[in-house]
Amino acid sequence: MTSSVQNESNDNWLKQGYNHFIDIANKITLAIEDGINIAVTSKYNPLYYHGALPQFYLWVLFLSGLLLFAYYVPTIDNAYLSNRLINAWTSVQYITNSIPFGGVIRGIHRYAGDAMVLFIFLHAIRVWFTDRYRQYRWIQWVSGVVLLLMVLFIGQTGYYLVWDERSLLLTRMTVSALEALPIIGAPLKAWFLNGDTITNLTLSNFLFIHIGLSFALLFVLWLHYVRMTRPVITPPPAVNFVLVGILLLAVFLVPITSGKMADLNSQPNTYEVDWFFLFNYWLMSHMSLAVFWVSMTAAAVIATILPWLVKNVSPPVIPAEVVISKCTGCSLCYRDCPYQAIEMVPAPAGSRFKLLATVNIPRCSSCGICVGACAFDAIDLPQLPDANVLSEIKTFAEAK
Amino acid sequence: MIKGPKDILILILALGALAVSIVFLPWSELGFTGNFPDWLSAVTNYFGVNKIFAELGTNKDLISLVKSSDAQHNLGDYAYSLFLFGVITASAIAIVLVGKEDNAEKTVLEVKK
Amino acid sequence: MAQSKPVITLVCERAADLNSLLDSKGNLAEMPDVHVVKFPCSGMIQPLMIEAALKAGAGGVIVCGCQIGDCYYREGNKMIRDRLLGERPPGLKKATDRRRIMALWLSRMQKQRFIAESKEFIYRVQALDIQEGISAGNKASANPAPTVAAKPAVTAPTAAPVVDSSSTSTPTAATTSAPAAAKPTIRPPTTATTPATEKSSSTPEAESDKTSST
Ligand code: HEM
Ligand code: SF4
Ligand code: SF4
Numbered sequence: 105m106t107s108s109v110q111n112e113s114n115d116n117w118l119k120q121g122y123n124h125f126i127d128i129a130n131k132i133t134l135a136i137e138d139g140i141n142i143a144v145t146s147k148y149n150p151l152y153y154h155g156a157l158p159q160f161y162l163w164v165l166f167l168s169g170l171l172l173f174a175y176y177v178p179t180i181d182n183a184y185l186s187n188r189l190i191n192a193w194t195s196v197q198y199i200t201n202s203i204p205f206g207g208v209i210r211g212i213h214r215y216a217g218d219a220m221v222l223f224i225f226l227h228a229i230r231v232w233f234t235d236r237y238r239q240y241r242w243i244q245w246v247s248g249v250v251l252l253l254m255v256l257f258i259g260q261t262g263y264y265l266v267w268d269e270r271s272l273l274l275t276r277m278t279v280s281a282l283e284a285l286p287i288i289g290a291p292l293k294a295w296f297l298n299g300d301t302i303t304n305l306t307l308s309n310f311l312f313i314h315i316g317l318s319f320a321l322l323f324v325l326w327l328h329y330v331r332m333t334r335p336v337i338t339p340p341p342a343v344n345f346v347l348v349g350i351l352l353l354a355v356f357l358v359p360i361t362s363g364k365m366a367d368l369n370s371q372p373n374t375y376e377v378d379w380f381f382l383f384n385y386w387l388m389s390h391m392s393l394a395v396f397w398v399s400m401t402a403a404a405v406i407a408t409i410l411p412w413l414v415k416n417v418s419p420p421v422i423p424a425e426v427v428i429s430k431c432t433g434c435s436l437c438y439r440d441c442p443y444q445a446i447e448m449v450p451a452p453a454g455s456r457f458k459l460l461a462t463v464n465i466p467r468c469s470s471c472g473i474c475v476g477a478c479a480f481d482a483i484d485l486p487q488l489p490d491a492n493v494l495s496e497i498k499t500f501a502e503a504k
Numbered sequence: 505m506i507k508g509p510k511d512i513l514i515l516i517l518a519l520g521a522l523a524v525s526i527v528f529l530p531w532s533e534l535g536f537t538g539n540f541p542d543w544l545s546a547v548t549n550y551f552g553v554n555k556i557f558a559e560l561g562t563n564k565d566l567i568s569l570v571k572s573s574d575a576q577h578n579l580g581d582y583a584y585s586l587f588l589f590g591v592i593t594a595s596a597i598a599i600v601l602v603g604k605e606d607n608a609e610k611t612v613l614e615v616k617k
Numbered sequence: 618m619a620q621s622k623p624v625i626t627l628v629c630e631r632a633a634d635l636n637s638l639l640d641s642k643g644n645l646a647e648m649p650d651v652h653v654v655k656f657p658c659s660g661m662i663q664p665l666m667i668e669a670a671l672k673a674g675a676g677g678v679i680v681c682g683c684q685i686g687d688c689y690y691r692e693g694n695k696m697i698r699d700r701l702l703g704e705r706p707p708g709l710k711k712a713t714d715r716r717r718i719m720a721l722w723l724s725r726m727q728k729q730r731f732i733a734e735s736k737e738f739i740y741r742v743q744a745l746d747i748q749e750g751i752s753a754g755n756k757a758s759a760n761p762a763p764t765v766a767a768k769p770a771v772t773a774p775t776a777a778p779v780v781d782s783s784s785t786s787t788p789t790a791a792t793t794s795a796p797a798a799a800k801p802t803i804r805p806p807t808t809a810t811t812p813a814t815e816k817s818s819s820t821p822e823a824e825s826d827k828t829s830s831t
Contacts, residue, residue, distance in 0.1 A: 138724055141684060145608040146722070148600050152686030207578055208585045236689065332691065342603065345596035352589035356582050436706055440660075442691040471690035472661025476697060479665070479707035485657070493654060494669050500644075500652040501623050501673035608685065609722050610734060611698055613715035 122414070129233040150346075153339040154227040160339055160347055161220035162321065168213040169318070175199045175206075178307040180267060180366070192267035192307055193365040200360070211355030217259050219350060221380040224252055238411040239421055240331075240443055240469045247328040249408050254317055254324065259381035261314040267307065268363035269372035275302060277385055284393040302368060331444050331467060422487050423468035424475065426461045428452070430482035433459030437474035437483055443467050446474060510602055517598055521591050528587055621743060622676030624651045626735070627666060629659040629693070632683045633723035633731040651679075651735060659683070660693025664700055664709045671717055677742040679735055680720040687724065694722055717742055 133151075140149045150157060177195040199206040228248060231237045237245040260278075264271045275297075282293045294300065298309035329335040339347070363375075377386050388396050406413070423445075431451075438446040438461060445467035451460040461474075461483060474483045475490055484490060626645075628635060635653055638645050645651040656662060659682025667678045680701065682694030699705035701720055709715070719738045723731055 134725055137684070137687065138726055141608070141724070144600050145604045146684040146686045147603065147605050147608055149684075149686060152684070201578065204578075205581050205584075208581045211585075234689070334692070336691075340603075342596045342599035345592045345599070349589050349593040349596065352585045352592065356586040356589065359582060440692070440696055440705075442660075442688075442693070469690055471658040471693060472656060473658060473690060473693050473696055476661045476663050476693075476700070477707070478663075485661070488657070488661075490663065490666070493656075493666060496654055497625055497652075497666060497670045497675075498673040501625060501670050501675040503623070609727075609730065611701060611720040611722070613701055613709075613718050613720075615715050 126233065126235070130235070133230060133233045148340060148342050150339065150343050151226075151230060153336060153343060154223075154230045155335065156337050156339045157223040157343075157347065158220050158227060159325075159337045160344060161216045161223065164216040164348070164351070165213060165220065166318070168209050168216060169315075171209050172199060172213055173315070175203065176265070176311070178265070178311040179304045180302065180307055180368075181304070191365075192265060193362060196266050196362055200362070207359060208352075208355055211360045212351050214262075214360050215351045215354040217262065218354075218378065218380040219347070221255060221259065224255060228252065232410075238414060240445075240467055242411045243331055244328055245411050246408055247324055249404070251321065251324050251328060253404065254321055256381060256384075258314055258317045258321070259378075261310050261317075263378070263381065264310045265307070265314060266362050267366050269366055269370070270363050270375040272302075272366035272368070272370075273372045273375050274382070274385060275306070277388055281388055281393055281396065285397065333440075333442050333444050421468065421470045422485065423465045423470060424463050424472070425484055425486055426463060427482045427484065428460065430480050431457070431461050432480055432482065433457040433461070434478075434480070435459065435461075436477040436479070437461050440473050440477040442471065442473060443469050445469070514599065514602060517595065521595050525588060525591055528584065621650050621739070622674065622746060624648075624677045624679065624735075624739060624742065625670040625675045626651055626653045626679040626681060627659070627662045628653055628655055628679075628681040629683060630655045630657060631689050631725065632659065632681050632694075633721070633728045634725050635728060635731065638728060638732070645732075645735075647732065648735070648739070651739075658688065658690045658693035660688070660690060660696040662697050664707055664713075667701075667718060668710060668713055671714060675717075676746060677717040677719070677738060679738060680718070681731060682720070682722055684724045685722050698722075714745075716745060 137149065137151050140151060146152060175195055175198060177190055177192060179191045181189060181191040196210070200210055201207065203209075231241075231245070231248075260274070264275055278296060279293055282296060283289050285292065296309070297303075298305040329337075338344075366372075377383065379386075384396075384400065387399075391399075433448065433451055435448055438448050445464050447462050447464055448459045449462050451457045463483075470485060470487075472485050472488070475485060481490060626635075635645070638647065639653055640646040640649065643653050645653065659680060662680055667680070670678050680697060682697060683689065685694055685698065688694045696705060698720060700708055701718065703709070709718075719734070721731060721734055
């Protein structure tokens with residue numbers, strides 16, 4: 105820590121500015137957390153379940169989505185053929201108006217999506233501002249960025265599915281944005297529309313993307329969690345209740361409705377922006393497509409490599425070391441390591457014990473929890489050996 | 505699970521909330537005695553929430569806002585979700601008040617005999 | 618000052634920010650009998666270290682980690698809490714005097730709470746010392762006059778077993794009755810010095826890492 109303070113004077117203004125910003129952001133975060141602790145104690149502080157909040161909404165989305173899926177019909181059948189028409193739009197209308205609580209379920213699905221995005225941002229900002237995203241945590245960060253992009257895209261496909269005028273407009277905007285891309289543009293467009301033009305197949309593709317990517321989220325979440333022992337994925341019931349309460353209130357206050365049924369022959373050109381999911385369409389209509397794509401890509405890339413752009417803010421990680429001659433293979437350190445950095449391997453031949461702890465260096469956070477777990481002094485942080493700690497304690501205690 | 509009077513209290517409250525919500529369910533489908541919109545305006549006016557929306561710049565009060573949307577098809581559903589919001593938020597607050605740990609910031613060890 | 622027994626604080630360097638409160642030797646400037654050992658995470662604290670401190674003659678041990686739920690390394694403070702409570706191995710030995718251990722879970726900004734709780738803890742521990750001094754005196758008259766309140770009548774190796782002597786009356790009764798008896802006789806030197814100041818900037822460069830030096 106001291107060394108980084110000294111280095112700062114030599115650093116350029118960008119780095120200084122960044123560090124200054126993080127410093128302030130960190131203090132504000134801590135102050136907010138302290139305030140919440142005073143109100144509800146740490147046990148119910150939602151910021152201490154920051155990762156579990158989006159996870160909870162994901163379950164809500166799966167459940168409410170399942171109910172919607174039961175009645176949804178992914179077709180765009182022609183509006184002029186009959187008055188007992190069954191297509192995506194009418195099926196959504198049917199869900200909203202005729203099925204008991206259909207409108208409420210639809211509202212929950214919509215607002216849970218919005219809330220999930222909101223809480224993902226909260227989660228990402230918290231890990232960023234409290235410096236929990238670099239070094240041994242890079243997998244969580246990078247998979248997190250992927251998760252965010254996926255969630256945003258899933259949400260957008262959700263908006264296509266309603267198949268009202270906004271859906272049509274968004275679909276056309278997406279197509280023209282894809283067409284603007286060199287080389288990959290054309291195949292992407294064909295993939296997106298599931299053909300050259302908007303047909304029934306287009307909507308089944310949207311439905312497939314919407315649901316398929318949602319399940320793919322689970323895989324990426326596995327990557328997100330794989331290096332964390334016992335990830336905290338369920339908030340306490342009281343917090344869950346509030347999370348559901350927020351949804352129900354929103355459902356009541358702003359009931360979800362569809363716009364007019366999409367008509368392929370019409371040219372809708374205005375729509376309501378959902379700022380959680382559709383902000384990029386807003387951007388798209390306020391800048392040239394080239395600028396749009398370049399800035400979007402740049403933002404995604406910078407977000408992804410952020411952990412490597414920021415360096416030297418805290419001391420380097422010096423991994424824990426196992427004292428082979430002392431380790432009894434009891435596995436306590438393995439169980440307690442928060443980053444799955446310890447592996448139990450067969451003990452070398454001739455050992456009295458069966459197993460031996462080994463540290464997987466790139467995963468180790470240098471936290472020392474394994475030292476606290478070991479009753480045999482067999483694992484140590486090189487920068488702070490427990491023997492030194494013990495003698496410091498004894499020196500002081502005996503001096504008096 | 506049940507360790508003391510606190511837990512029993514929680515259980516009773518939970519069952520109560522569940523029972524009330526289930527009882528309300530059919531009633532809400534009937535639009536709360538068949539005259540739902542007025543019921544809702546009465547309650548919202550009573551608590552003074554109705555006007556807030558008008559003052560927030562939507563220039564419609566809460567009731568006309570809800571009625572003007574598609575939600576009019578099944579106002580009972582929406583009223584029920586408002587009702588559930590109340591129940592669930594109240595129970596969340598109750599849980600927090602009961603379960604809040606006075607000693608969240610301090611652990612004192614019990615003396616073993 | 619020399620009469621009161623030392624107290625060891627084992628603290629996570631991300632929890633309550635004590636840096637500005639330390640003197641150059643790593644003791645609390647306000648209460649030089651309290652020595653602070655910093656760890657990267659409270660999860661690194663071994664029950665063994667606490668036992669060693671008490672054995673070596675410390676009057677008490679304060680463990681301090683971040684707010685439960687906020688561990689920078691995700692679970693460290695829960696680990697040490699559970700270890701202290703005997704819910705996770707390795708735990709404290711049975712004979713360890715648990716009244717002399719206190720754990721605090723404080724965020725970076727809560728150093729005032731730390732000071733307040735520590736003072737209270739020191740009262741409690743000193744009251745225990747008197748108790749044990751008296752009871753030890755009653756049992757073995759070889760001890761010097763039990764009137765000298767906080768003089769460590771109990772020598773290091775016997776510190777733990779002495780618990781038994783006070784447990785003739787129930788331990789809880791001992792702890793609750795003791796402070797009342799003790800308060801009028803001893804004023805801990807700590808309160809006499811200064812009221813806790815917001816930023817005792819006396820040692821701004823206390824940042825330097827004391828923990829690794831022995
Ligand atoms: C679907 C969305 C997401 C879900 C459900 C989710 C969930 C979680 C959960 C449950 C944890 C474990 C927290 C713990 O137990 O300590 C976690 C950790 C983490 N997440 Fe996410 N996350 C999501 C998106 C993101 C995003 C968008 C980012 C950043 C760009 C991110 C970055 C991280 C990091 C860096 C950690 C590690 C924190 C630590 O080690 O203390 N996550 N996430
Ligand atoms: S210091 Fe130990 S407990 Fe912490 S991450 Fe490294 S191996 Fe795991
Ligand atoms: S806790 Fe210690 S003895 Fe047990 S496996 Fe880990 S290093 Fe080996």
